[in-house]
Structure formats: structure tokens, C-alpha cells
Amino acid sequence: MRRDIAELFELDPTLTHLNHGAFGAVPRSVREAQDRARARIERAPMRAFRDDLPVEISEARQSAACFLGLPSESTALVRNVTEAVGVVAQGLGIGPGDDVVVSTHGYLTAGWTLEVRGARLRTAAFDVDAGPDDVVAAFAAAVTDRTRLVVIDQITSPTALVLPVAAVAAAVAPVPVLVDAAHVPGSLPGLDVESLGVAFWSGNLHKWAYAPRAAAALWATPEHRESLRPLVTSWSHGLAYPERFDLQGTVDHSAWLAVPEGIAAWEALGGWEQVERNAELLVHGAEVVRSALGTPDPLGGIPSAPCLRLVALPAGVATTTESADALWQQLYGAGFVVPPVAFGGRGYLRLAAAPYNDEDDYRRLAEALPAVLAR
Ligand SMILES: Cc1ncc(COP(=O)(O)O)c(C=O)c1O
Structure with missing residues (x-):
């Protein structure tokens, strides 16, 4: 090392x-920032949850959006990509009778999240040594007239491939595409989420952007934002997207509060x-x-x-x-x-x-x- x-x-x-x-x-600097955030909350929990957290979480959310090159009104904080899949599935009302496309390279928890809602998984299959056209053809072939969502990994978990997301999105249109970008923030240069032609994108900040676990960003196109709700309904309930994702009841929000420190560490490195x-x-x-x-x-x-x-x-x-x-x-x-x-x-x-x-x-x-x- x-x-x-x-x-x-x-x-x-x-x-x-x-x-x-x-x-x-x-x-260490990020862990210490998270420790300080926890200590601040413990000094005056009532004041923290009532007055301070809404402001501090909003700042952290905006710093994540800025880091990803996204407008702040487009991007919510969630805990991890799997949570984002649940949020999207809930927003689209995915359930029995719906087909959802995943791939043989997909992270299993995304598929399971959709399966427990009653959706049928259809799997785009391609080999490690496939070419981009094979990937596009595999996704297109898995789509049926009941397909409500296509989930594609931007960087695949088991095989570490950078999939041709924009080409797949074009091939399966008008089916909405959710990009599982768990490994992308801070590791894939030239990221331009808004040009991918997808409906949803979510990436973890706790892998390559050095935020504490668990912190992730969820982006959605304007037409989908109104339908998206956090899985925990809490005091941000009456607010618009993405603010309505900010307060998640009495969970530990300290990982989110340390997102700016994670990004600072990424820059310092x-x-x-x-x-x-x-x-x-x-x-x-x-x-x-x-x-x-x-x-x-x-x-x-x-x-x-x-x-x-x-x-x-x-x-x-x-x-x-x-x-x-x-x-x-x-x-x-x-x-x-x-x-x-x-x-x-x-x-x-x-x-x-x-x-x-x-x-x-x-x-x-x-x-x-x-x-x-x-x-
Ligand atoms: C493609 C992909 N999706 C999701 C995850 C992790 O999911 P979560 O952050 O929801 O725990 C990983 C973790 O390595 C991953 O590689």
C-alpha cells in the first residue's frame, strides 16, 4: 500500500x-466529520431535528448534486442504490402483471426489490466478452409489451464493465430506464447523466466519493419527480421533490451530513x-x-x-x-x-x-x- x-x-x-x-x-477526516455531526445532534436533539437538520441536509444534498454536475432540483439523497430502486418502483406503481428487465450482470438486490412487489423479472443475458451491440440487442430482446422499467448497471458489479447505457435507453424507448450507477460517482470521468436519455439514475457516494455509508444520490427527469416519495414517510412529507426526501424520521442522518467532507477528501486525494x-x-x-x-x-x-x-x-x-x-x-x-x-x-x-x-x-x-x- x-x-x-x-x-x-x-x-x-x-x-x-x-x-x-x-x-x-x-x-479518517470524513469519519471525524461524521462523528462531529453526531455529537452536534446529541448536544441538542430537539433543536437538531427541528431546526438544524433540514438546513444541513439540504446543503449536503446540493453539494452532492453539484459534484455530479446535476441541477439541485433534480437530485435527492437516499441511503443507497437499492433504496432508490424501491423508490422508483413505488413511484411507478410497479406490481403484479408488470415485467421489469434486469441483466445477468445486474446487482441482485435491485431485481429482488422489484420481484417482491410482484413484478416478473426478464433478464438480458450477455457474456463478459460481448460487444456493445450484443448488450443493446440483449436488453431490447428482453422487453415485452408489459415492460414497465428497464434497470441497467452503468458499471456492472460482478464484471466491472461500463455498459452502453445511452444506446440501451434508445433501443428500449419509450420504456423508462433506471440506471444503477452504484460505482459511478467519483470513479467514471465524463459523466453526463442528463444526456443518457434515461428516466432515473442513482449512484452511491460511499464507494468512490468517500462519503460515509450510507449515502447515495437519486436523479429523475422532471416528469417523474412528482411521483417519487421516500420509503419512510416523515416530516418532509408535504414538501416537493427533492426536499421531501430530506428528513427520514429519527434515522441517523449523519452520513449525509458528511457528504461534503467526502467530496472534499476526493478532491484532496x-x-x-x-x-x-x-x-x-x-x-x-x-x-x-x-x-x-x-x-x-x-x-x-x-x-x-x-x-x-x-x-x-x-x-x-x-x-x-x-x-x-x-x-x-x-x-x-x-x-x-x-x-x-x-x-x-x-x-x-x-x-x-x-x-x-x-x-x-x-x-x-x-x-x-x-x-x-x-x-
Ligand atoms: C451495481 C451495484 N448496485 C448496487 C450495489 C450496492 O447496493 P447498495 O448500495 O444498495 O447496498 C452495488 C454494490 O457493490 C453494485 O455494485
């Missing part, structure tokens, strides 16, 4: 952390230059691991995310969820935090690159893998 940067975080220094994408990691440095490190690091394993590059025509990348494991390794799980435990036992992924009958490692990583992290993993795999 890069010691100077790792010192800004509170990660266990005895482990090699190559999985920033999963749950993020909160810099180098902003987009830092992302570019991580992307180069990851291409190189993945190649080091891949050549140690002697496996082919799994990628085809879809670009990999700047911050996350797959390396294929040898044939027969981690090809099921159970064997991927067992390998995860073995790697963890050897001091490596890196997720094996079983996808389409193959096993992969999903590597991340965060500011605290350096070349040595990937080299040590490459050196340790033969012994771990031999067990």
Missing part, C-alpha cells in the same frame, strides 16, 4: 485491500487525476496477476471500469458461488481482500485500484496466488 495515502484511511494495515468498490473505505492514476495502476496490476496465472484476458468489446477490472482464474477455479466463496475465505486468510466472482461458468478475480494501492499490492497477490490455488 502507498503508506502516505493509506495513513489517511483507517484500513487494517496487515491486509492487502484490493476491493475498494465493494463497500468503499472512509478516510487528487480528483480526476487520482482516478486516472488508479486506472493506469489497475491495467498494469491486473496484467501482473494475469500473467502469473497464465490465463487469457477475459475482456471483449465493452470497456472495463477505470477502478475495477476482471482477471480470469484458471479453468475450473471458482466457477460456482460456493467455490468462489471458499476461495474468498482462502485469500482473506492469506491476507488479501479481493473477491473471486463466478460468472457464466467461469471464475474471475475482481481487482480494484484505490488511491492507497500501489504496484506492490498486485505483485504480492500474483506471488501468493499459485500457493493459495494449490490448496
Whole structure:
């Protein structure tokens, strides 16, 4: 790990952390800002909930919108992307008799959130090495005359691909599209949500924008905003979107209050230059691991995310969820935090690159893998 940067975080220094994408990691300065926010509330809870929180949450929400390049009236704070999926499903009144499209690369909680409402999931299937046209065709083929919503990951969770969201949205129109952009804020340069041609977009701020968990942004086009309501009905009830998402009863709002500090940490760590440095490190690091394993590059025509990348494991390794799980435990036992992924009958490692990583992290993993795999 890069010691100077790792010192800004509170990660266990005895482990090699190559999985920033999963749950993020909160810099100390951000955790302290959240602690201060909690302490302020505890000094005078009545005043905090009545008078201070509405103002402070509104400021945090506006800083998130500004960071994402979005007008403040378009963007609400929610806790995480899965909550945003629930909000959208509720707003559209999705239920029995409706079809919803997800993909084989989609994050499972999004599909489950729609399924528990009684919707039927139809799945767009494509391989890791597919091209953009295959992705568009797979989504278009999954749409029926009962489809009420298409959910697409902008960066896929298991496979770290950057999907062609705008082309898919154009192909499935007029069905509304919800973009699961959990990994996008702070990690995907050139983001222009409003040009994607989608109805809804939601991204976590607690992965690559260094906010505390749980903090996410939900954006919607003007025609959908009126129908969107928070899942917890509380004292913001009578307000317009997005203010009506601000107060969620007596939950802990401190993660939202520390969003501006998370964004400040992202900037202090180098902003987009830092992302570019991580992307180069990851291409190189993945190649080091891949050549140690002697496996082919799994990628085809879809670009990999700047911050996350797959390396294929040898044939027969981690090809099921159970064997991927067992390998995860073995790697963890050897001091490596890196997720094996079983996808389409193959096993992969999903590597991340965060500011605290350096070349040595990937080299040590490459050196340790033969012994771990031999067990
Ligand atoms: C594509 C995607 N969606 C959603 C999530 C997480 O969901 P949530 O933030 O709702 O816990 C992840 C987490 O890694 C993800 O990769």
C-alpha cells in the first residue's frame, strides 16, 4: 500500500485491500466529520431535528448534486442504490402483471426489490466478452409489451464493465430506464447523466466519493419527480421533490451530513487525476496477476471500469458461488481482500485500484496466488 495515502484511511494495515468498490473505505477526516455531526445532534436533539437538520441536509444534498454536475432540483439523497430502486418502483406503481428487465450482470438486490412487489423479472443475458451491440440487442430482446422499467448497471458489479447505457435507453424507448450507477460517482470521468436519455439514475457516494455509508444520490427527469416519495414517510412529507426526501424520521442522518467532507477528501486525494492514476495502476496490476496465472484476458468489446477490472482464474477455479466463496475465505486468510466472482461458468478475480494501492499490492497477490490455488 502507498503508506502516505493509506495513513489517511483507517484500513487494517496487515491486509492487502484490493476491493475498494465493494463497500468503499472512509478516510479518517470524513469519519471525524461524521462523528462531529453526531455529537452536534446529541448536544441538542430537539433543536437538531427541528431546526438544524433540514438546513444541513439540504446543503449536503446540493453539494452532492453539484459534484455530479446535476441541477439541485433534480437530485435527492437516499441511503443507497437499492433504496432508490424501491423508490422508483413505488413511484411507478410497479406490481403484479408488470415485467421489469434486469441483466445477468445486474446487482441482485435491485431485481429482488422489484420481484417482491410482484413484478416478473426478464433478464438480458450477455457474456463478459460481448460487444456493445450484443448488450443493446440483449436488453431490447428482453422487453415485452408489459415492460414497465428497464434497470441497467452503468458499471456492472460482478464484471466491472461500463455498459452502453445511452444506446440501451434508445433501443428500449419509450420504456423508462433506471440506471444503477452504484460505482459511478467519483470513479467514471465524463459523466453526463442528463444526456443518457434515461428516466432515473442513482449512484452511491460511499464507494468512490468517500462519503460515509450510507449515502447515495437519486436523479429523475422532471416528469417523474412528482411521483417519487421516500420509503419512510416523515416530516418532509408535504414538501416537493427533492426536499421531501430530506428528513427520514429519527434515522441517523449523519452520513449525509458528511457528504461534503467526502467530496472534499476526493478532491484532496487528487480528483480526476487520482482516478486516472488508479486506472493506469489497475491495467498494469491486473496484467501482473494475469500473467502469473497464465490465463487469457477475459475482456471483449465493452470497456472495463477505470477502478475495477476482471482477471480470469484458471479453468475450473471458482466457477460456482460456493467455490468462489471458499476461495474468498482462502485469500482473506492469506491476507488479501479481493473477491473471486463466478460468472457464466467461469471464475474471475475482481481487482480494484484505490488511491492507497500501489504496484506492490498486485505483485504480492500474483506471488501468493499459485500457493493459495494449490490448496
Ligand atoms: C451495481 C451495484 N448496485 C448496487 C450495489 C450496492 O447496493 P447498495 O448500495 O444498495 O447496498 C452495488 C454494490 O457493490 C453494485 O455494485
